Amino acid sequence: MKTITSTVMLASLFAVSANTSAATLDEVVGKGHVQCGVSQGLPGFSNFDDKGNWSGVDVDICRAIAAAIFNDSEAVKYTPLSSKERFTALQSGEIDVLSRNTTWTATRDTALGLNFAGVNYYDGQGFMVRKDLGVNSALELDGAAICTQTGTTTELNVADYFRSNDMAYTVVAYEKSDEVVAAYDSGRCDVYTTDQSGLYAQRIKLKDVSAHKVLPEVISKEPLGPVVRQGDDQWFNLVKWSLYCMINAEEMGITSQNIKSKMNGKDPAVKRLLGEEGAFGENLGVSPTWCGNIVAQVGNYGESFARHLSVDPLNISRGVNELWSKGGIQYAPPIR
Amino acid sequence: MAKEESAGPPEVTTKPWNDPKVRSIFFQVVLLILVVLAGMYIFGNTADNLERQGIATGFSFFGTTAGFGIITHLIEYNEASSYGRAFAVGLLNTLLVAFCGIIAATILGVVIGISRLSKNWMVSRMAMVYIETFRNIPLLLQIFFWYFAVLRALPQPKNSVNFLDSIFINSRGIYMPSAIYEDGFSLVLWALGIAVVAVVVMTRWAHKRQDQTGQQFHTIYYSIALLIGLPLLAFTVTGFPLSWEIPALKGFNFAGGTVIIPEFVALWLSLSIYTASFIAEIVRAGIQAVSHGQTEAAHALGIKAGPTLQLVILPQALRVIIPPLSSQFLNLTKNSSLATAIAYPELVSVFTGTVLNQTGQAVEIISVTMAVYLSISLGISAMMNWYNAKMALVER
Structure with missing residues (x-):
């Protein structure tokens, strides 16, 4: 592992200089694809099937960016990254955008030379335990051994939570999420902690899914979203508005199914979104129909959510990720 | 070269750029300058770029609070440490x-x-x-083998393998009593020190005698006797100034005592x-x-x-x-x-x-x-x- 990280660092020494000056969008157009950093396999967010095809809500962000630029949502290459490697990979220019269930925090936004381009999933950290442990609340976990992943906000949150509630704990931190699941499954820990969405996603990897349960407490705010390098506003805007396009499309009721019938309609807001009015694509540096391409090829935010998260075996409900107009907090500025 | 010059006729002089000694020094200096310049360039370039990208630099983070827990530590450590x-x-x-x-x-x-x-x-x-x-x-495969093979074979804390009600083995580690030293224990350590010195002196003496007379002296038995006997004597005299903290099952896990975590055992075994x-x-x-x-x-x-x-x-x-x-x-x-x-x-x-x-x-x-x-x-x-x-x- 040491050698891998050192290689990444050496790469960063040299690659950093190559990528700061050049505009990411020009570079992406030049090479013909978006290089997207994703997880090493988190069902529903970024996961690959046996043919090597990636899918998930985080993957859909990458596909949306590709659809906006190339009118081809498949013009994406994926780089699976561990939580340790992800920021260095982005800083060094190895990837163009990081869409890997990454929590937006002050340190990451201000000290790492990165910008968070919005939130595509509002999450919170939770705990999973074996049912036979007889625990119903996280406050009963005094003295527990807790499995988690190194280099994540969960490691810090769990320390804060147990300290503030005056409970003892031991933390066992692994590098890869699969190792965390395997260790929890083999009885190394009483508790498995990560973002709640992650708990539901990883639960399906366990030997006996029904023997485990997620505790009701959510101990932190984990707004997850795509990340880009600081200092390239054009690219930042494009990633940000690719996400907003999907959310706005859901709000206006435009889906990949009905987009054809919505074209040439009367609603000026829909006209602006689909590029029939205004110069929004031009301002972003892409074609006028950028948002229409995203919705046609990837779908709107709600479709993406339903396709990857609200299905078996995950069955995650929209919850706070419902649109603001339907009682949630997903809210996108208008395309105007 | 110098020898040849002094030995040869005085009119034969070598130009500095033809003198192999000068040339070799010259090229070494050039190489050194190039390496130093390359190093300075890489350092300066990295520092520039980090600053331009707005990435924090410097070593001041060593002093800030860490805020995370570590499962096993040889020195005092908690979440508030740096x-x-x-x-x-x-x-x-x-x-x-x-x-x-x-x-x-x-x-x-x-x-x-x-x-x-x-x-x-x-x-x-x-x-x-x-x-x-x-x-x-x-x-790496051997590490995984020892870790997961051993881990899966071990029981949960409630069904720990129990030795004499003081050592417990389960999937969370090996729990052993930890020693609590009381007044007078330093005397036992002193006794041990004296025993070590005595053994060294005795070994030297035995070697010397064997060199001189050829007679062998079985230092090993006397050494063991000294090393065990002397501290034991001190221990008895001072009235057993040592007590044990025995680990006990409390809630989910054992508390108290010393624990050797399975990760250490697996790594140590495989290495x-x-x-x-x-x-x-x-x-x-x-x-x-x-x-x-x-x-x-x-x-x-x-x-x-x-x-x-x-x-x-x-x-x-x-x-x-x-x-x-x-x-x-x-x-x-x-x-x-x-x-x-x-x-x-x-x-x-x-x-x-x-x-x-x-x-x-x-x-x-x-x-x-x-x-x-x-x-x-x-x-x-x-x-x-x-x-x-x-x-x-x-x-x-």
């Missing part, structure tokens, strides 16, 4: 597993290397199978077993490098097989063994960084894992980590070179 302390915890954990691993690998390797040469067919074949198996399986297979081959090669005539000569003088190995073969074999052995020690230490895969909190896992991610200062942290491994390796090399010089053939 990143600097977390670094120290990781470093000490690396050194601990490297030290234990080197000792176990050396003992195991020597035993198996000698067994490999045994006249007993079964013993030598067993040693061969051991060497060929463990030498040829990647270390020792893997490296021992290489050391065994080095030992075998070293012994075979000593001419068989030496053994025959010793036997002809009536020296038995045991003392022959100990007094004639091994001292000569050591000269061949030590240099490659040092590189095995270095390998073992560096391989300990693979622990990051199984959650043993050593330097790479804690410092280039968690700390790097919380602070995001990759360049500083990776540089410090590389410097640490370099220092550890150079330290081990220096020690082994010293030992090698001590054991080297003394020409008479």
Whole structure:
């Protein structure tokens, strides 16, 4: 592992200089694809099937960016990254955008030379335990051994939570999420902690899914979203508005199914979104129909959510990720 | 050159650019300047770019609060400690597993290397199978094997394997009573110190006497008696100033006592077993490098097989063994960084894992980590070179 990280660092020494000056969008157009950093396999967010095809809500962000630029949502290459490697990979220019269930925090936004381009999933950290442990609340976990992943906000949150509630704990931190699941499954820990969405996603990897349960407490705010390098506003805007396009499309009721019938309609807001009015694509540096391409090829935010998260075996409900107009907090500025 | 000039006729003068000595110095200086310039360029370029990208730089993060827990630490550590302390915890954990691993690998390797040469067919074949198996399986797989194979076989805390109600083994580790020292225990330590000094003095005296008179003196029995007897006497006299804190099941897990976590055991086992297979081959090669005539000569003088190995073969074999052995020690230490895969909190896992991610200062942290491994390796090399010089053939 040491050698891998050192290689990444050496790469960063040299690659950093190559990528700061050049505009990411020009570079992406030049090479013909978006290089997207994703997880090493988190069902529903970024996961690959046996043919090597990636899918998930985080993957859909990458596909949306590709659809906006190339009118081809498949013009994406994926780089699976561990939580340790992800920021260095982005800083060094190895990837163009990081869409890997990454929590937006002050340190990451201000000290790492990165910008968070919005939130595509509002999450919170939770705990999973074996049912036979007889625990119903996280406050009963005094003295527990807790499995988690190194280099994540969960490691810090769990320390804060147990300290503030005056409970003892031991933390066992692994590098890869699969190792965390395997260790929890083999009885190394009483508790498995990560973002709640992650708990539901990883639960399906366990030997006996029904023997485990997620505790009701959510101990932190984990707004997850795509990340880009600081200092390239054009690219930042494009990633940000690719996400907003999907959310706005859901709000206006435009889906990949009905987009054809919505074209040439009367609603000026829909006209602006689909590029029939205004110069929004031009301002972003892409074609006028950028948002229409995203919705046609990837779908709107709600479709993406339903396709990857609200299905078996995950069955995650929209919850706070419902649109603001339907009682949630997903809210996108208008395309105007 | 200078000699030729003084010896030759005075009118023969070499131009400075034709003088090989001047030329060689010139090119060395040029190379040195190039290397220094390249280094300065890389350093300056990195610093510039980090600043332009708005990435925090510097080493001030060492003083800020870490805020995360570490499962096992040799020094006092909690969430309120600084990143600097977390670094120290990781470093000490690396050194601990490297030290234990080197000792176990050396003992195991020597035993198996000698067994490999045994006249007993079964013993030598067993040693061969051991060497060929463990030498040829990647270390990371062996670490996973020991970790997950052992972990799955162990019971949950409630069904711990129980020895005398004081040692408990379960999937969370090996729980042992920890000693609590009371007043007067220092006397026991003093007694132990005196015993060690006495043993050293006695050994020297026995050697001297054997050199002079040829009479042997079995220091080993007296040494054991001294080392155990003297502290025990002090212990009794001071009225047993030692009590034990026994671990007890409290809630989910055992509390109190000392715990050895399964991650340490798995890492230690796999590092020792893997490296021992290489050391065994080095030992075998070293012994075979000593001419068989030496053994025959010793036997002809009536020296038995045991003392022959100990007094004639091994001292000569050591000269061949030590240099490659040092590189095995270095390998073992560096391989300990693979622990990051199984959650043993050593330097790479804690410092280039968690700390790097919380602070995001990759360049500083990776540089410090590389410097640490370099220092550890150079330290081990220096020690082994010293030992090698001590054991080297003394020409008479």
